[in-house]
Amino acid sequence: MPDAEHDVHAETKMTVHERDIDALAAPIADWLGTLQLADGPVTISNLHAPQGAGMSSVTLLFDASTRPLVARLPPDDTSFPVFPSYDIVQQFEVMSLVAEHSDVPVPPIVGVESTGDVIGAPFGVMEAVAGRTPTDNPPYVFGGWLYDATPAERRELQDGTVAVLAGIHGIADAPTVFSTLAKNGDSLRAHVDAQRTYYEWTRSTDGLRIPVIEQAFDWLEAHWPDDAEPCALSWGDSRPGNIIYDEFTPVAVLDWEMAAIAPREVDLAWVVFLHRFFQDIATVFEMPGIPDFCRRDDVVATYEALSGHTVRDFDWYLVYAALRHAVVMSQVKRRMIHFGEEQQPDDPDDYVMHSSALKQLLDGTYSWD
Structure with missing residues (x-):
């Protein structure tokens, strides 16, 4: 996690591209x-x-x-x-x-x-679609229009976001409609294998192994869900930061680069975990954040009511979300080191900003309350 002495309201310097x-x-x-x-x-x-x-x-x-x-x-x-x-x-x-x-x-x-x-x-x-989007940098849990909203307004946005997921997952015969995304065999196995391949690719520049990531892959194998079918279209990067809202109503869903065919729970866990990732950062800085937003039980209950789907093995999918984000964040860390924006840490696990939370998820001590 970041140093609590940093200015949480300042945008973190991160090189995104070098195009003219x-x-x-x-x-x-x-x-x-x-x-x-x-x-x-x-x-x-x-x-x-x-x-x-x-x-x-x-x-x-x-x-x-x-x-x-x-x-x-x-x-x-x-x-x-x-x-x-x-x-x-x-x-x-x-x-x-x-x-x-x-x-x-x-x-x-x-x-x-x-x-x-x-x-x-x-x-x-x-x-271009008119509206507003919660920011990632600095995270919306530190301030801004969503932070300043009333609990009822945030709940309206949350429920609308979950309705977006239900709508995406409700597209019939997704493997046929989105044939370029479909893989042979078990869709969840293909999804996790792709994450392993991605992790190995991130190591191509330095050969570094990150123990907490590899422990998480082992945990997933040891606790593999009994039945992960049928699968649906997975948006992939399912979170409020990738939606444009008119006031608190979704009007445009963005960023489909992580789309795949996968169990519905992949998206559902991602939206819950990504908010908790930001909320945990707020806790480190001893700030309130938005603790009433995207709580796991609320999100699951709303999704089940809207979709008619019974959410299964959600703890497994939350670990998977934390692992997926860990691989992404490890590469972001490498890039920041590459551009001189961060120093190389001594502990490989520190390439993952939320390594402590991931370890707690693996040993069952992470508190969602």
């Missing part, structure tokens, strides 16, 4: 012109990356001949990426299919450039 954003304006404008978005040439203005955004794909906001748009593109090769690959085309395909097969709100897609010929990498463009 301004240099992208002209080629993207020319490409948009081929889509006939306006009478005459398209002009791009106000091109910028949003503050408090995520740490993986690059998001750009801009006006195209006064029309507000958003571009998503992979990070450049020199930016020490968080993930080994970024399939932008697949992300936009998933969004399109979600819109076609459900009422889940996703941003309208303008177009996808799949060849990489325009800016050196594939990218997609979608409509």
